[in-house]
Amino acid sequence: MDTAFVVALSIGVLSRLIMLNVDKKQYPTQPNVLLTQLVLAFVASALGALVVPALLEKSYTSITFLSLAAEQFRKVRESRRNTLQNLEDIQLVKRGSAFIEEIARTYEVRNYMCIVTSFSTISLYHFMIKEFNISQNSSLLISGVFGLILAIILKKLLKRKSIEDIADVRQVEIKFVDESILQVGDLKGITNVGLESDRQRYLENGIGIEIIPKDNNYINASVLYDAGQRQAIVYNIYSRVGLFRDDNEPAFVPLPRRHPQKQSIMIAYVPIERDVEKVLEAVRSCPILSSSKGRNLSINYKIGEKGSV
Structure with missing residues (x-):
């Protein structure tokens, strides 16, 4: 087997392994999904590594394999979306359609990253040999290092911002007014908790959360106000610290509410462990979900103020 092909293939798979360190913080990757992703990374990397040698042999029909790969990866995206949607009914806290679409899109895009890194690695290898007459060993070393650097650059480019980049998060008090109306911070009317035992659990184990837009502007606030983004936030909490409730306890379903004056988001959450x-x-x-960005970009005044600044 050609050494350059093996190097390009390895770089492509390695680029996917680098991204898996990020993946498993958002959704499970082990063991079944991890194996699936490695197999897809192998296929994508092999396609990227084969294109250049095929073109050098003037086998232009090989380009059709890339179109077939793109179609296959779109099916992978659809399959992942359907799987997560089928699991929604058994979740104590749902991911939401926006978060599911974000995950499915990420699966597709990162397979393309394998193609790009393996294709770039083997392209540089052949370019250096033919244009600069550099030895094969030196070309392999340089192209391999280039492929690794490219994988790291792509990882940084594909890295999404998180809530801490656009908002400040702090703890606020949970209490009940008018006997059973849940209040988080200075926002009351979150929900009506009828049972005294449920109210006691909120007071003993619940944590009040306020998410305040940074820079006090509507651009950041619009991201938080997006329904899909708010659902992703509560699911993210659930996936990390759990939720102290059963299916038949609707009083403890976390309900992110917008503060109409401050444009902040208030959440009352009861984790398994109160940390x-x-x-x-x-x-x-x-x-931050792609579907929640790009709104209110023309609003150039601060929250709580009238007119532009």
């Missing part, structure tokens, strides 16, 4: 810092960190680490 405030872990809960706040779970909020901060939630990725």
Whole structure:
């Protein structure tokens, strides 16, 4: 087997392994999904590594394999979306359609990254040999290092921002007014908790969370106001610290509510273990969804003020 092909193939698979370190913070990757992703990474990397030698042999029909690969990866995206949607009914806290679409899109895009890195690695290898007459060993070394650097660059480019980049997260008080109306911070009317035992659990184990847009502007606030983004936040908390409730306890379903004056988001959450810092960190680490960005970009005044500044 050609050494250059093996190097390019390895770089492509390695680029996917680098991204898996990020993946498993958002959704499970082991063991079944991990194996699936490695197999897909192998296929994508092999396609990228084969294109250049095929073109050098003037086998232009090989380009059709890339179109077939793109179609296959779109099916992978659809399959992942359907799998997560089928699991929604058994979740104590649902991911939401926006978060599921984000995950499915990520699966597809990162397979393309394998093609790009393996294709670039073997392209540089052949370019250096033919244009600069560099030895094969030196070309392999340089192209391999280039492929690794490219994988790291792509990882940084594909890295999504998280809630901590656009908002400050702090703990606020949970209490009940008018006997059974849940209040988080200075926002009351979150929900009506009828049972005294449920109210007591909120007071003993619950954590009040306020997510405040940074820079006090509507651009950041619009991301938090997006329904899909808010659902992703509560699911992110659930996936990290769990939720102290059963299926038949609707009073403890976390309900993110917008503060109409401050444009902040208020959440009352009852984790399995009452660790405030872990809960706040779970909020901060939630990725910002693509579907929640790009709104209110023309609003150039601060929250609570009228007119432009």
